[in-house]
Amino acid sequence: MSKQTKLPIGIDSKKISGELFTLTYGALVAELLRDLESPAEVNRQLDKMGYNIGLRIADDLLAKNAQIGRCTDMHQVADVLAKVALRTYLGVSAQVTAWSAANDEFSLLIEPNPLTEFVEVPPELAQELRYSQMICGAIRGALQMLHIEVQTVIVSDVNQNTEIRVKFIRILQESVPPGEEY
Amino acid sequence: MQRIGSNKQVGILDKSLSRGKSEMNLSSFALLFAEMVRFANNRSNSIGDLQDKLAAYGKFVGSRLLDVIVLREKGYRRETKLLNMLMFVKSNVWKNLFNKEADKLERSNDDPCQYLLIEKEPIVNTYISVPKDKGSLNCASFIAGIVEAILEV
Numbered sequence: 304m305s306k307q308t309k310l311p312i313g314i315d316s317k318k319i320s321g322e323l324f325t326l327t328y329g330a331l332v333a334e335l336l337r338d339l340e341s342p343a344e345v346n347r348q349l350d351k352m353g354y355n356i357g358l359r360i361a362d363d364l365l366a367k368n369a370q371i372g373r374c375t376d377m378h379q380v381a382d383v384l385a386k387v388a389l390r391t392y393l394g395v396s397a398q399v400t401a402w403s404a405a406n407d408e409f410s411l412l413i414e415p416n417p418l419t420e421f422v423e424v425p426p427e428l429a430q431e432l433r434y435s436q437m438i439c440g441a442i443r444g445a446l447q448m449l450h451i452e453v454q455t456v457i458v459s460d461v462n463q464n465t466e467i468r469v470k471f472i473r474i475l476q477e478s479v480p481p482g483e484e485y
Numbered sequence: 486m487q488r489i490g491s492n493k494q495v496g497i498l499d500k501s502l503s504r505g506k507s508e509m510n511l512s513s514f515a516l517l518f519a520e521m522v523r524f525a526n527n528r529s530n531s532i533g534d535l536q537d538k539l540a541a542y543g544k545f546v547g548s549r550l551l552d553v554i555v556l557r558e559k560g561y562r563r564e565t566k567l568l569n570m571l572m573f574v575k576s577n578v579w580k581n582l583f584n585k586e587a588d589k590l591e592r593s594n595d596d597p598c599q600y601l602l603i604e605k606e607p608i609v610n611t612y613i614s615v616p617k618d619k620g621s622l623n624c625a626s627f628i629a630g631i632v633e634a635i636l637e638v
Contacts, residue, residue: 319509324513331524363512
């Protein structure tokens, strides 16, 4: 590559107002609530969007943080998620708590959750709507890119600390599409 | 509203307003915005439609942002003169959104009612690649929506 690419260099240092981000996310959720029939459907859509974001964010994260090595167990994965990934992309760090006995399941406590600043979910929606579902989708998507299949569920959300439960399912085996060998 | 006397959680209006110095990674915003454009694109028939949707998102943001900025930086005193308000958008609002002032504010020569607010590199356009068949699509309509809502109120 001799020609200089127009990609903004040093993008990782670029910042944008947190409020713009929060409000934009709010606009999206509000639009989804108007557009789709049920809160459950909104959750599904948020999860899907998060998943798409996660697929791309994994590359971004690994490209910019060369010090992250290969994770060999879920403790390391949890550490990277809580200390690097969430800090980089949401600006907050999370606590890892509530490990299961088999060490395959943990909770991420995000506090304060930047997505829910300014947010009050009306009581009739509070039962069903998972406001921060997008984070779940993003974690799932990003780990899938690294061949780790997980299940992510929001335990608590707006009005309390956001708690996300991550459960390890299996390692995805590399499967090369026919005709595309290395 | 069961706020008075209820000992549940505090409502959002009872919390104190944050100082608003929080910053967010640009990649997160770019990816979020890209997903929004994709969603809006799937649900609209024409480019105009899509731009309207983006502007509607912007309005949602703008109308809320105005209150926050006015309260925080102006002691809840609103501008009533047109030019002052436009200057307010150019400097305060832009600084809050993008950490810099807008590039230029001009008044149109032909039409005294027309002003132009010029931004050379709108952040929302940087990361969206526009397909050829949608040549006239401009994602800055999102920002236009923000400005519109702010001036409307």
